[in-house]
Amino acid sequence: MKAAEEFLNPVVRAIPPSGIRRFFDLAAEMKGVISLGVGEPDFVTPWRIREACIYALEKGYTMYTSNLGLKELREEIARYLSQAFRLRYNAEKEILVTVGVSEALDLALRALVAPGDEVLIPEPTYVSYIPCTLFAGGVPVPLPTRMENGFRISAAQVEKAITPKTKVLLLAYPNNPTGAVLNRQELEDIAAVVREHDLVVVSDEIYAQLTYEGEHVSIARLPGMRERTVVLQGFSKAFAMTGWRLGYAAGNEAFIGAMTKIHQYTMLCAPITAQMAAIEALRNGLGEMRQMVRQYNYRRRLVVNAFKELGLPCVEPGGAFYAFPSIRHTGLSAEEFCERLLREERVAVVPGTAFGPSGEGFIRCSYAASVANLTEAFRRMGNFLQRLRKPASASVLRA
Structure with missing residues (x-):
């Protein structure tokens, strides 16, 4: 019998594990670690949202839904997109509820990309984009961005x-x-380049x-872009609902119909x-969401100032x-910095190279x-950087 690895799809075999998860797993084995590595809100899902789930269970809501998702939810999503972002979609045919935005991304790429099609992906890039492109048979084409221009891509670069x-431009802004x-x-x-x-x-x-x-401006709002754009959104980040695994896609009927075909044969429906x-989150949870966003904004300023004080350009x-x-x-x-910071000071961050070669040095x-x-x-990071400025012999590695 051949070795087990030889039976694997060569595309899957060639893709490395997530660089984020590697450091997350390392940190999980250590005591006293402060993890700033995983993009997980530290807030608990607001009570009113949790209560809606409990009440649904008590009333016996334990069955399948439509492949597209509950009609009531799709109507709330359509209303929310219209009011918050001026994006208008038909809840009946142009919105699909998915198991997290990760599934929505996978569905969109598999529905749109044929073998050999090229997908333009700004880099540094979220860890799923290139693997999902490869799983769909596509060819990822990274568009490296630079600190000097704020890590933003330009029309000329596209x-x-x-x-x-x-065939596809994959945008992710605000960017991870x-x-x-x-x-x-x-x-x-x-958008002008995309249309041309x-x-x-x-x-x-x-x-x-x-x-x-x-x-926030969605490219789907711009003239001539709604019919050629799939918008991916969800509840994980803004509503602190990462473990609920719920996202959605909005787009023209043909795109959403094709995505639904794949969804119905692989996932069937979201829980x-x-x-x-x-x-409940969309009807009555926006106030709590805004409170969390205000707190993130406060922390954002704190973190940027802290990096400046440590002498790390940001x-x-x-x-x-x-x-x-x-x-x-x-x-x-980046790898050396993160491993030493974790082992010496018990602080977990992610090397920029987990997001592509242009992340080296970050x-x-x-x-x-x-x-x-x-x-x-x-x-702790300040202590680590202070030791780096001294002779290497002064550094002591804590087991």
Whole structure:
């Protein structure tokens, strides 16, 4: 018999495990670790949302729903998208409820991408984008961004990367891991290139509510873009509902119909109790959501100032809950920096290389953590950096 690995799909075999999870697993084996690595809100899902789930169970809501999701939830999503982002979709045919935004991303790429199609992906990039493109048979084409321009892609960069095989532009703003946002003019310039070359956009807007200055602008709002864009949104980040695994996609009927075909044969539907809770979140949970966003904004300023005081250059994130400071001047690679910080000071952050080669020289730090933990983490990081400035012999590795 062949070795078990030889039976595996070569695409799957070639993809490495998530760089985020590697450090998360390392941290889990140690005591006294402050983790700023995983993008998980430190808030508990607001009580009114949890209560809606409990009440749904008590009333016996334990069955399948429509493949598209509960009609009542889709109507609330349509209303919310219209009021919050001026995006208008038909709840009957243009909204699909998914098991997290991760499933929505996978469905969108599998529905749109044929073998050999190229997908343009700004980098540093969230860890799922390239693997999901490969699973769909597509060819990921990274668009490296730089600290000097705020980790934002430009229309010129998109146009330069386009070939006859290019089909999809995958946008993710506010961005994970950099916190970058694109303003309306930048999006309009990119949209013009997309229309000229007849591309499709998959726009991951899971952090849309976590935009700290001005309003979030979806590229789907711009002229000629609604019919060629799939918008991905969800409840995990803004409503502190990561473990509920509930997201959604909005787009034209043909795109959503194709995604639903895959969804109905693989996942069938999202859990009904999570959908009932999400209805309550959209109807009565916006106040709690805004309170959490205000707290993230406070922590954002605290973290940026802390990095500046430590001498680590950091672009001020305009959205999400991540900072992406440069550690180049330390002389350590991103991996070395993160491993030593974890072992010596029990602080877990993620090396920028987990998000692609252009992340070398950077680390991702999540500020979805309490102020007390952030303050202590930066004290420990200061100790670590101070030792780095001394001769190597002065460093003591704690077991």
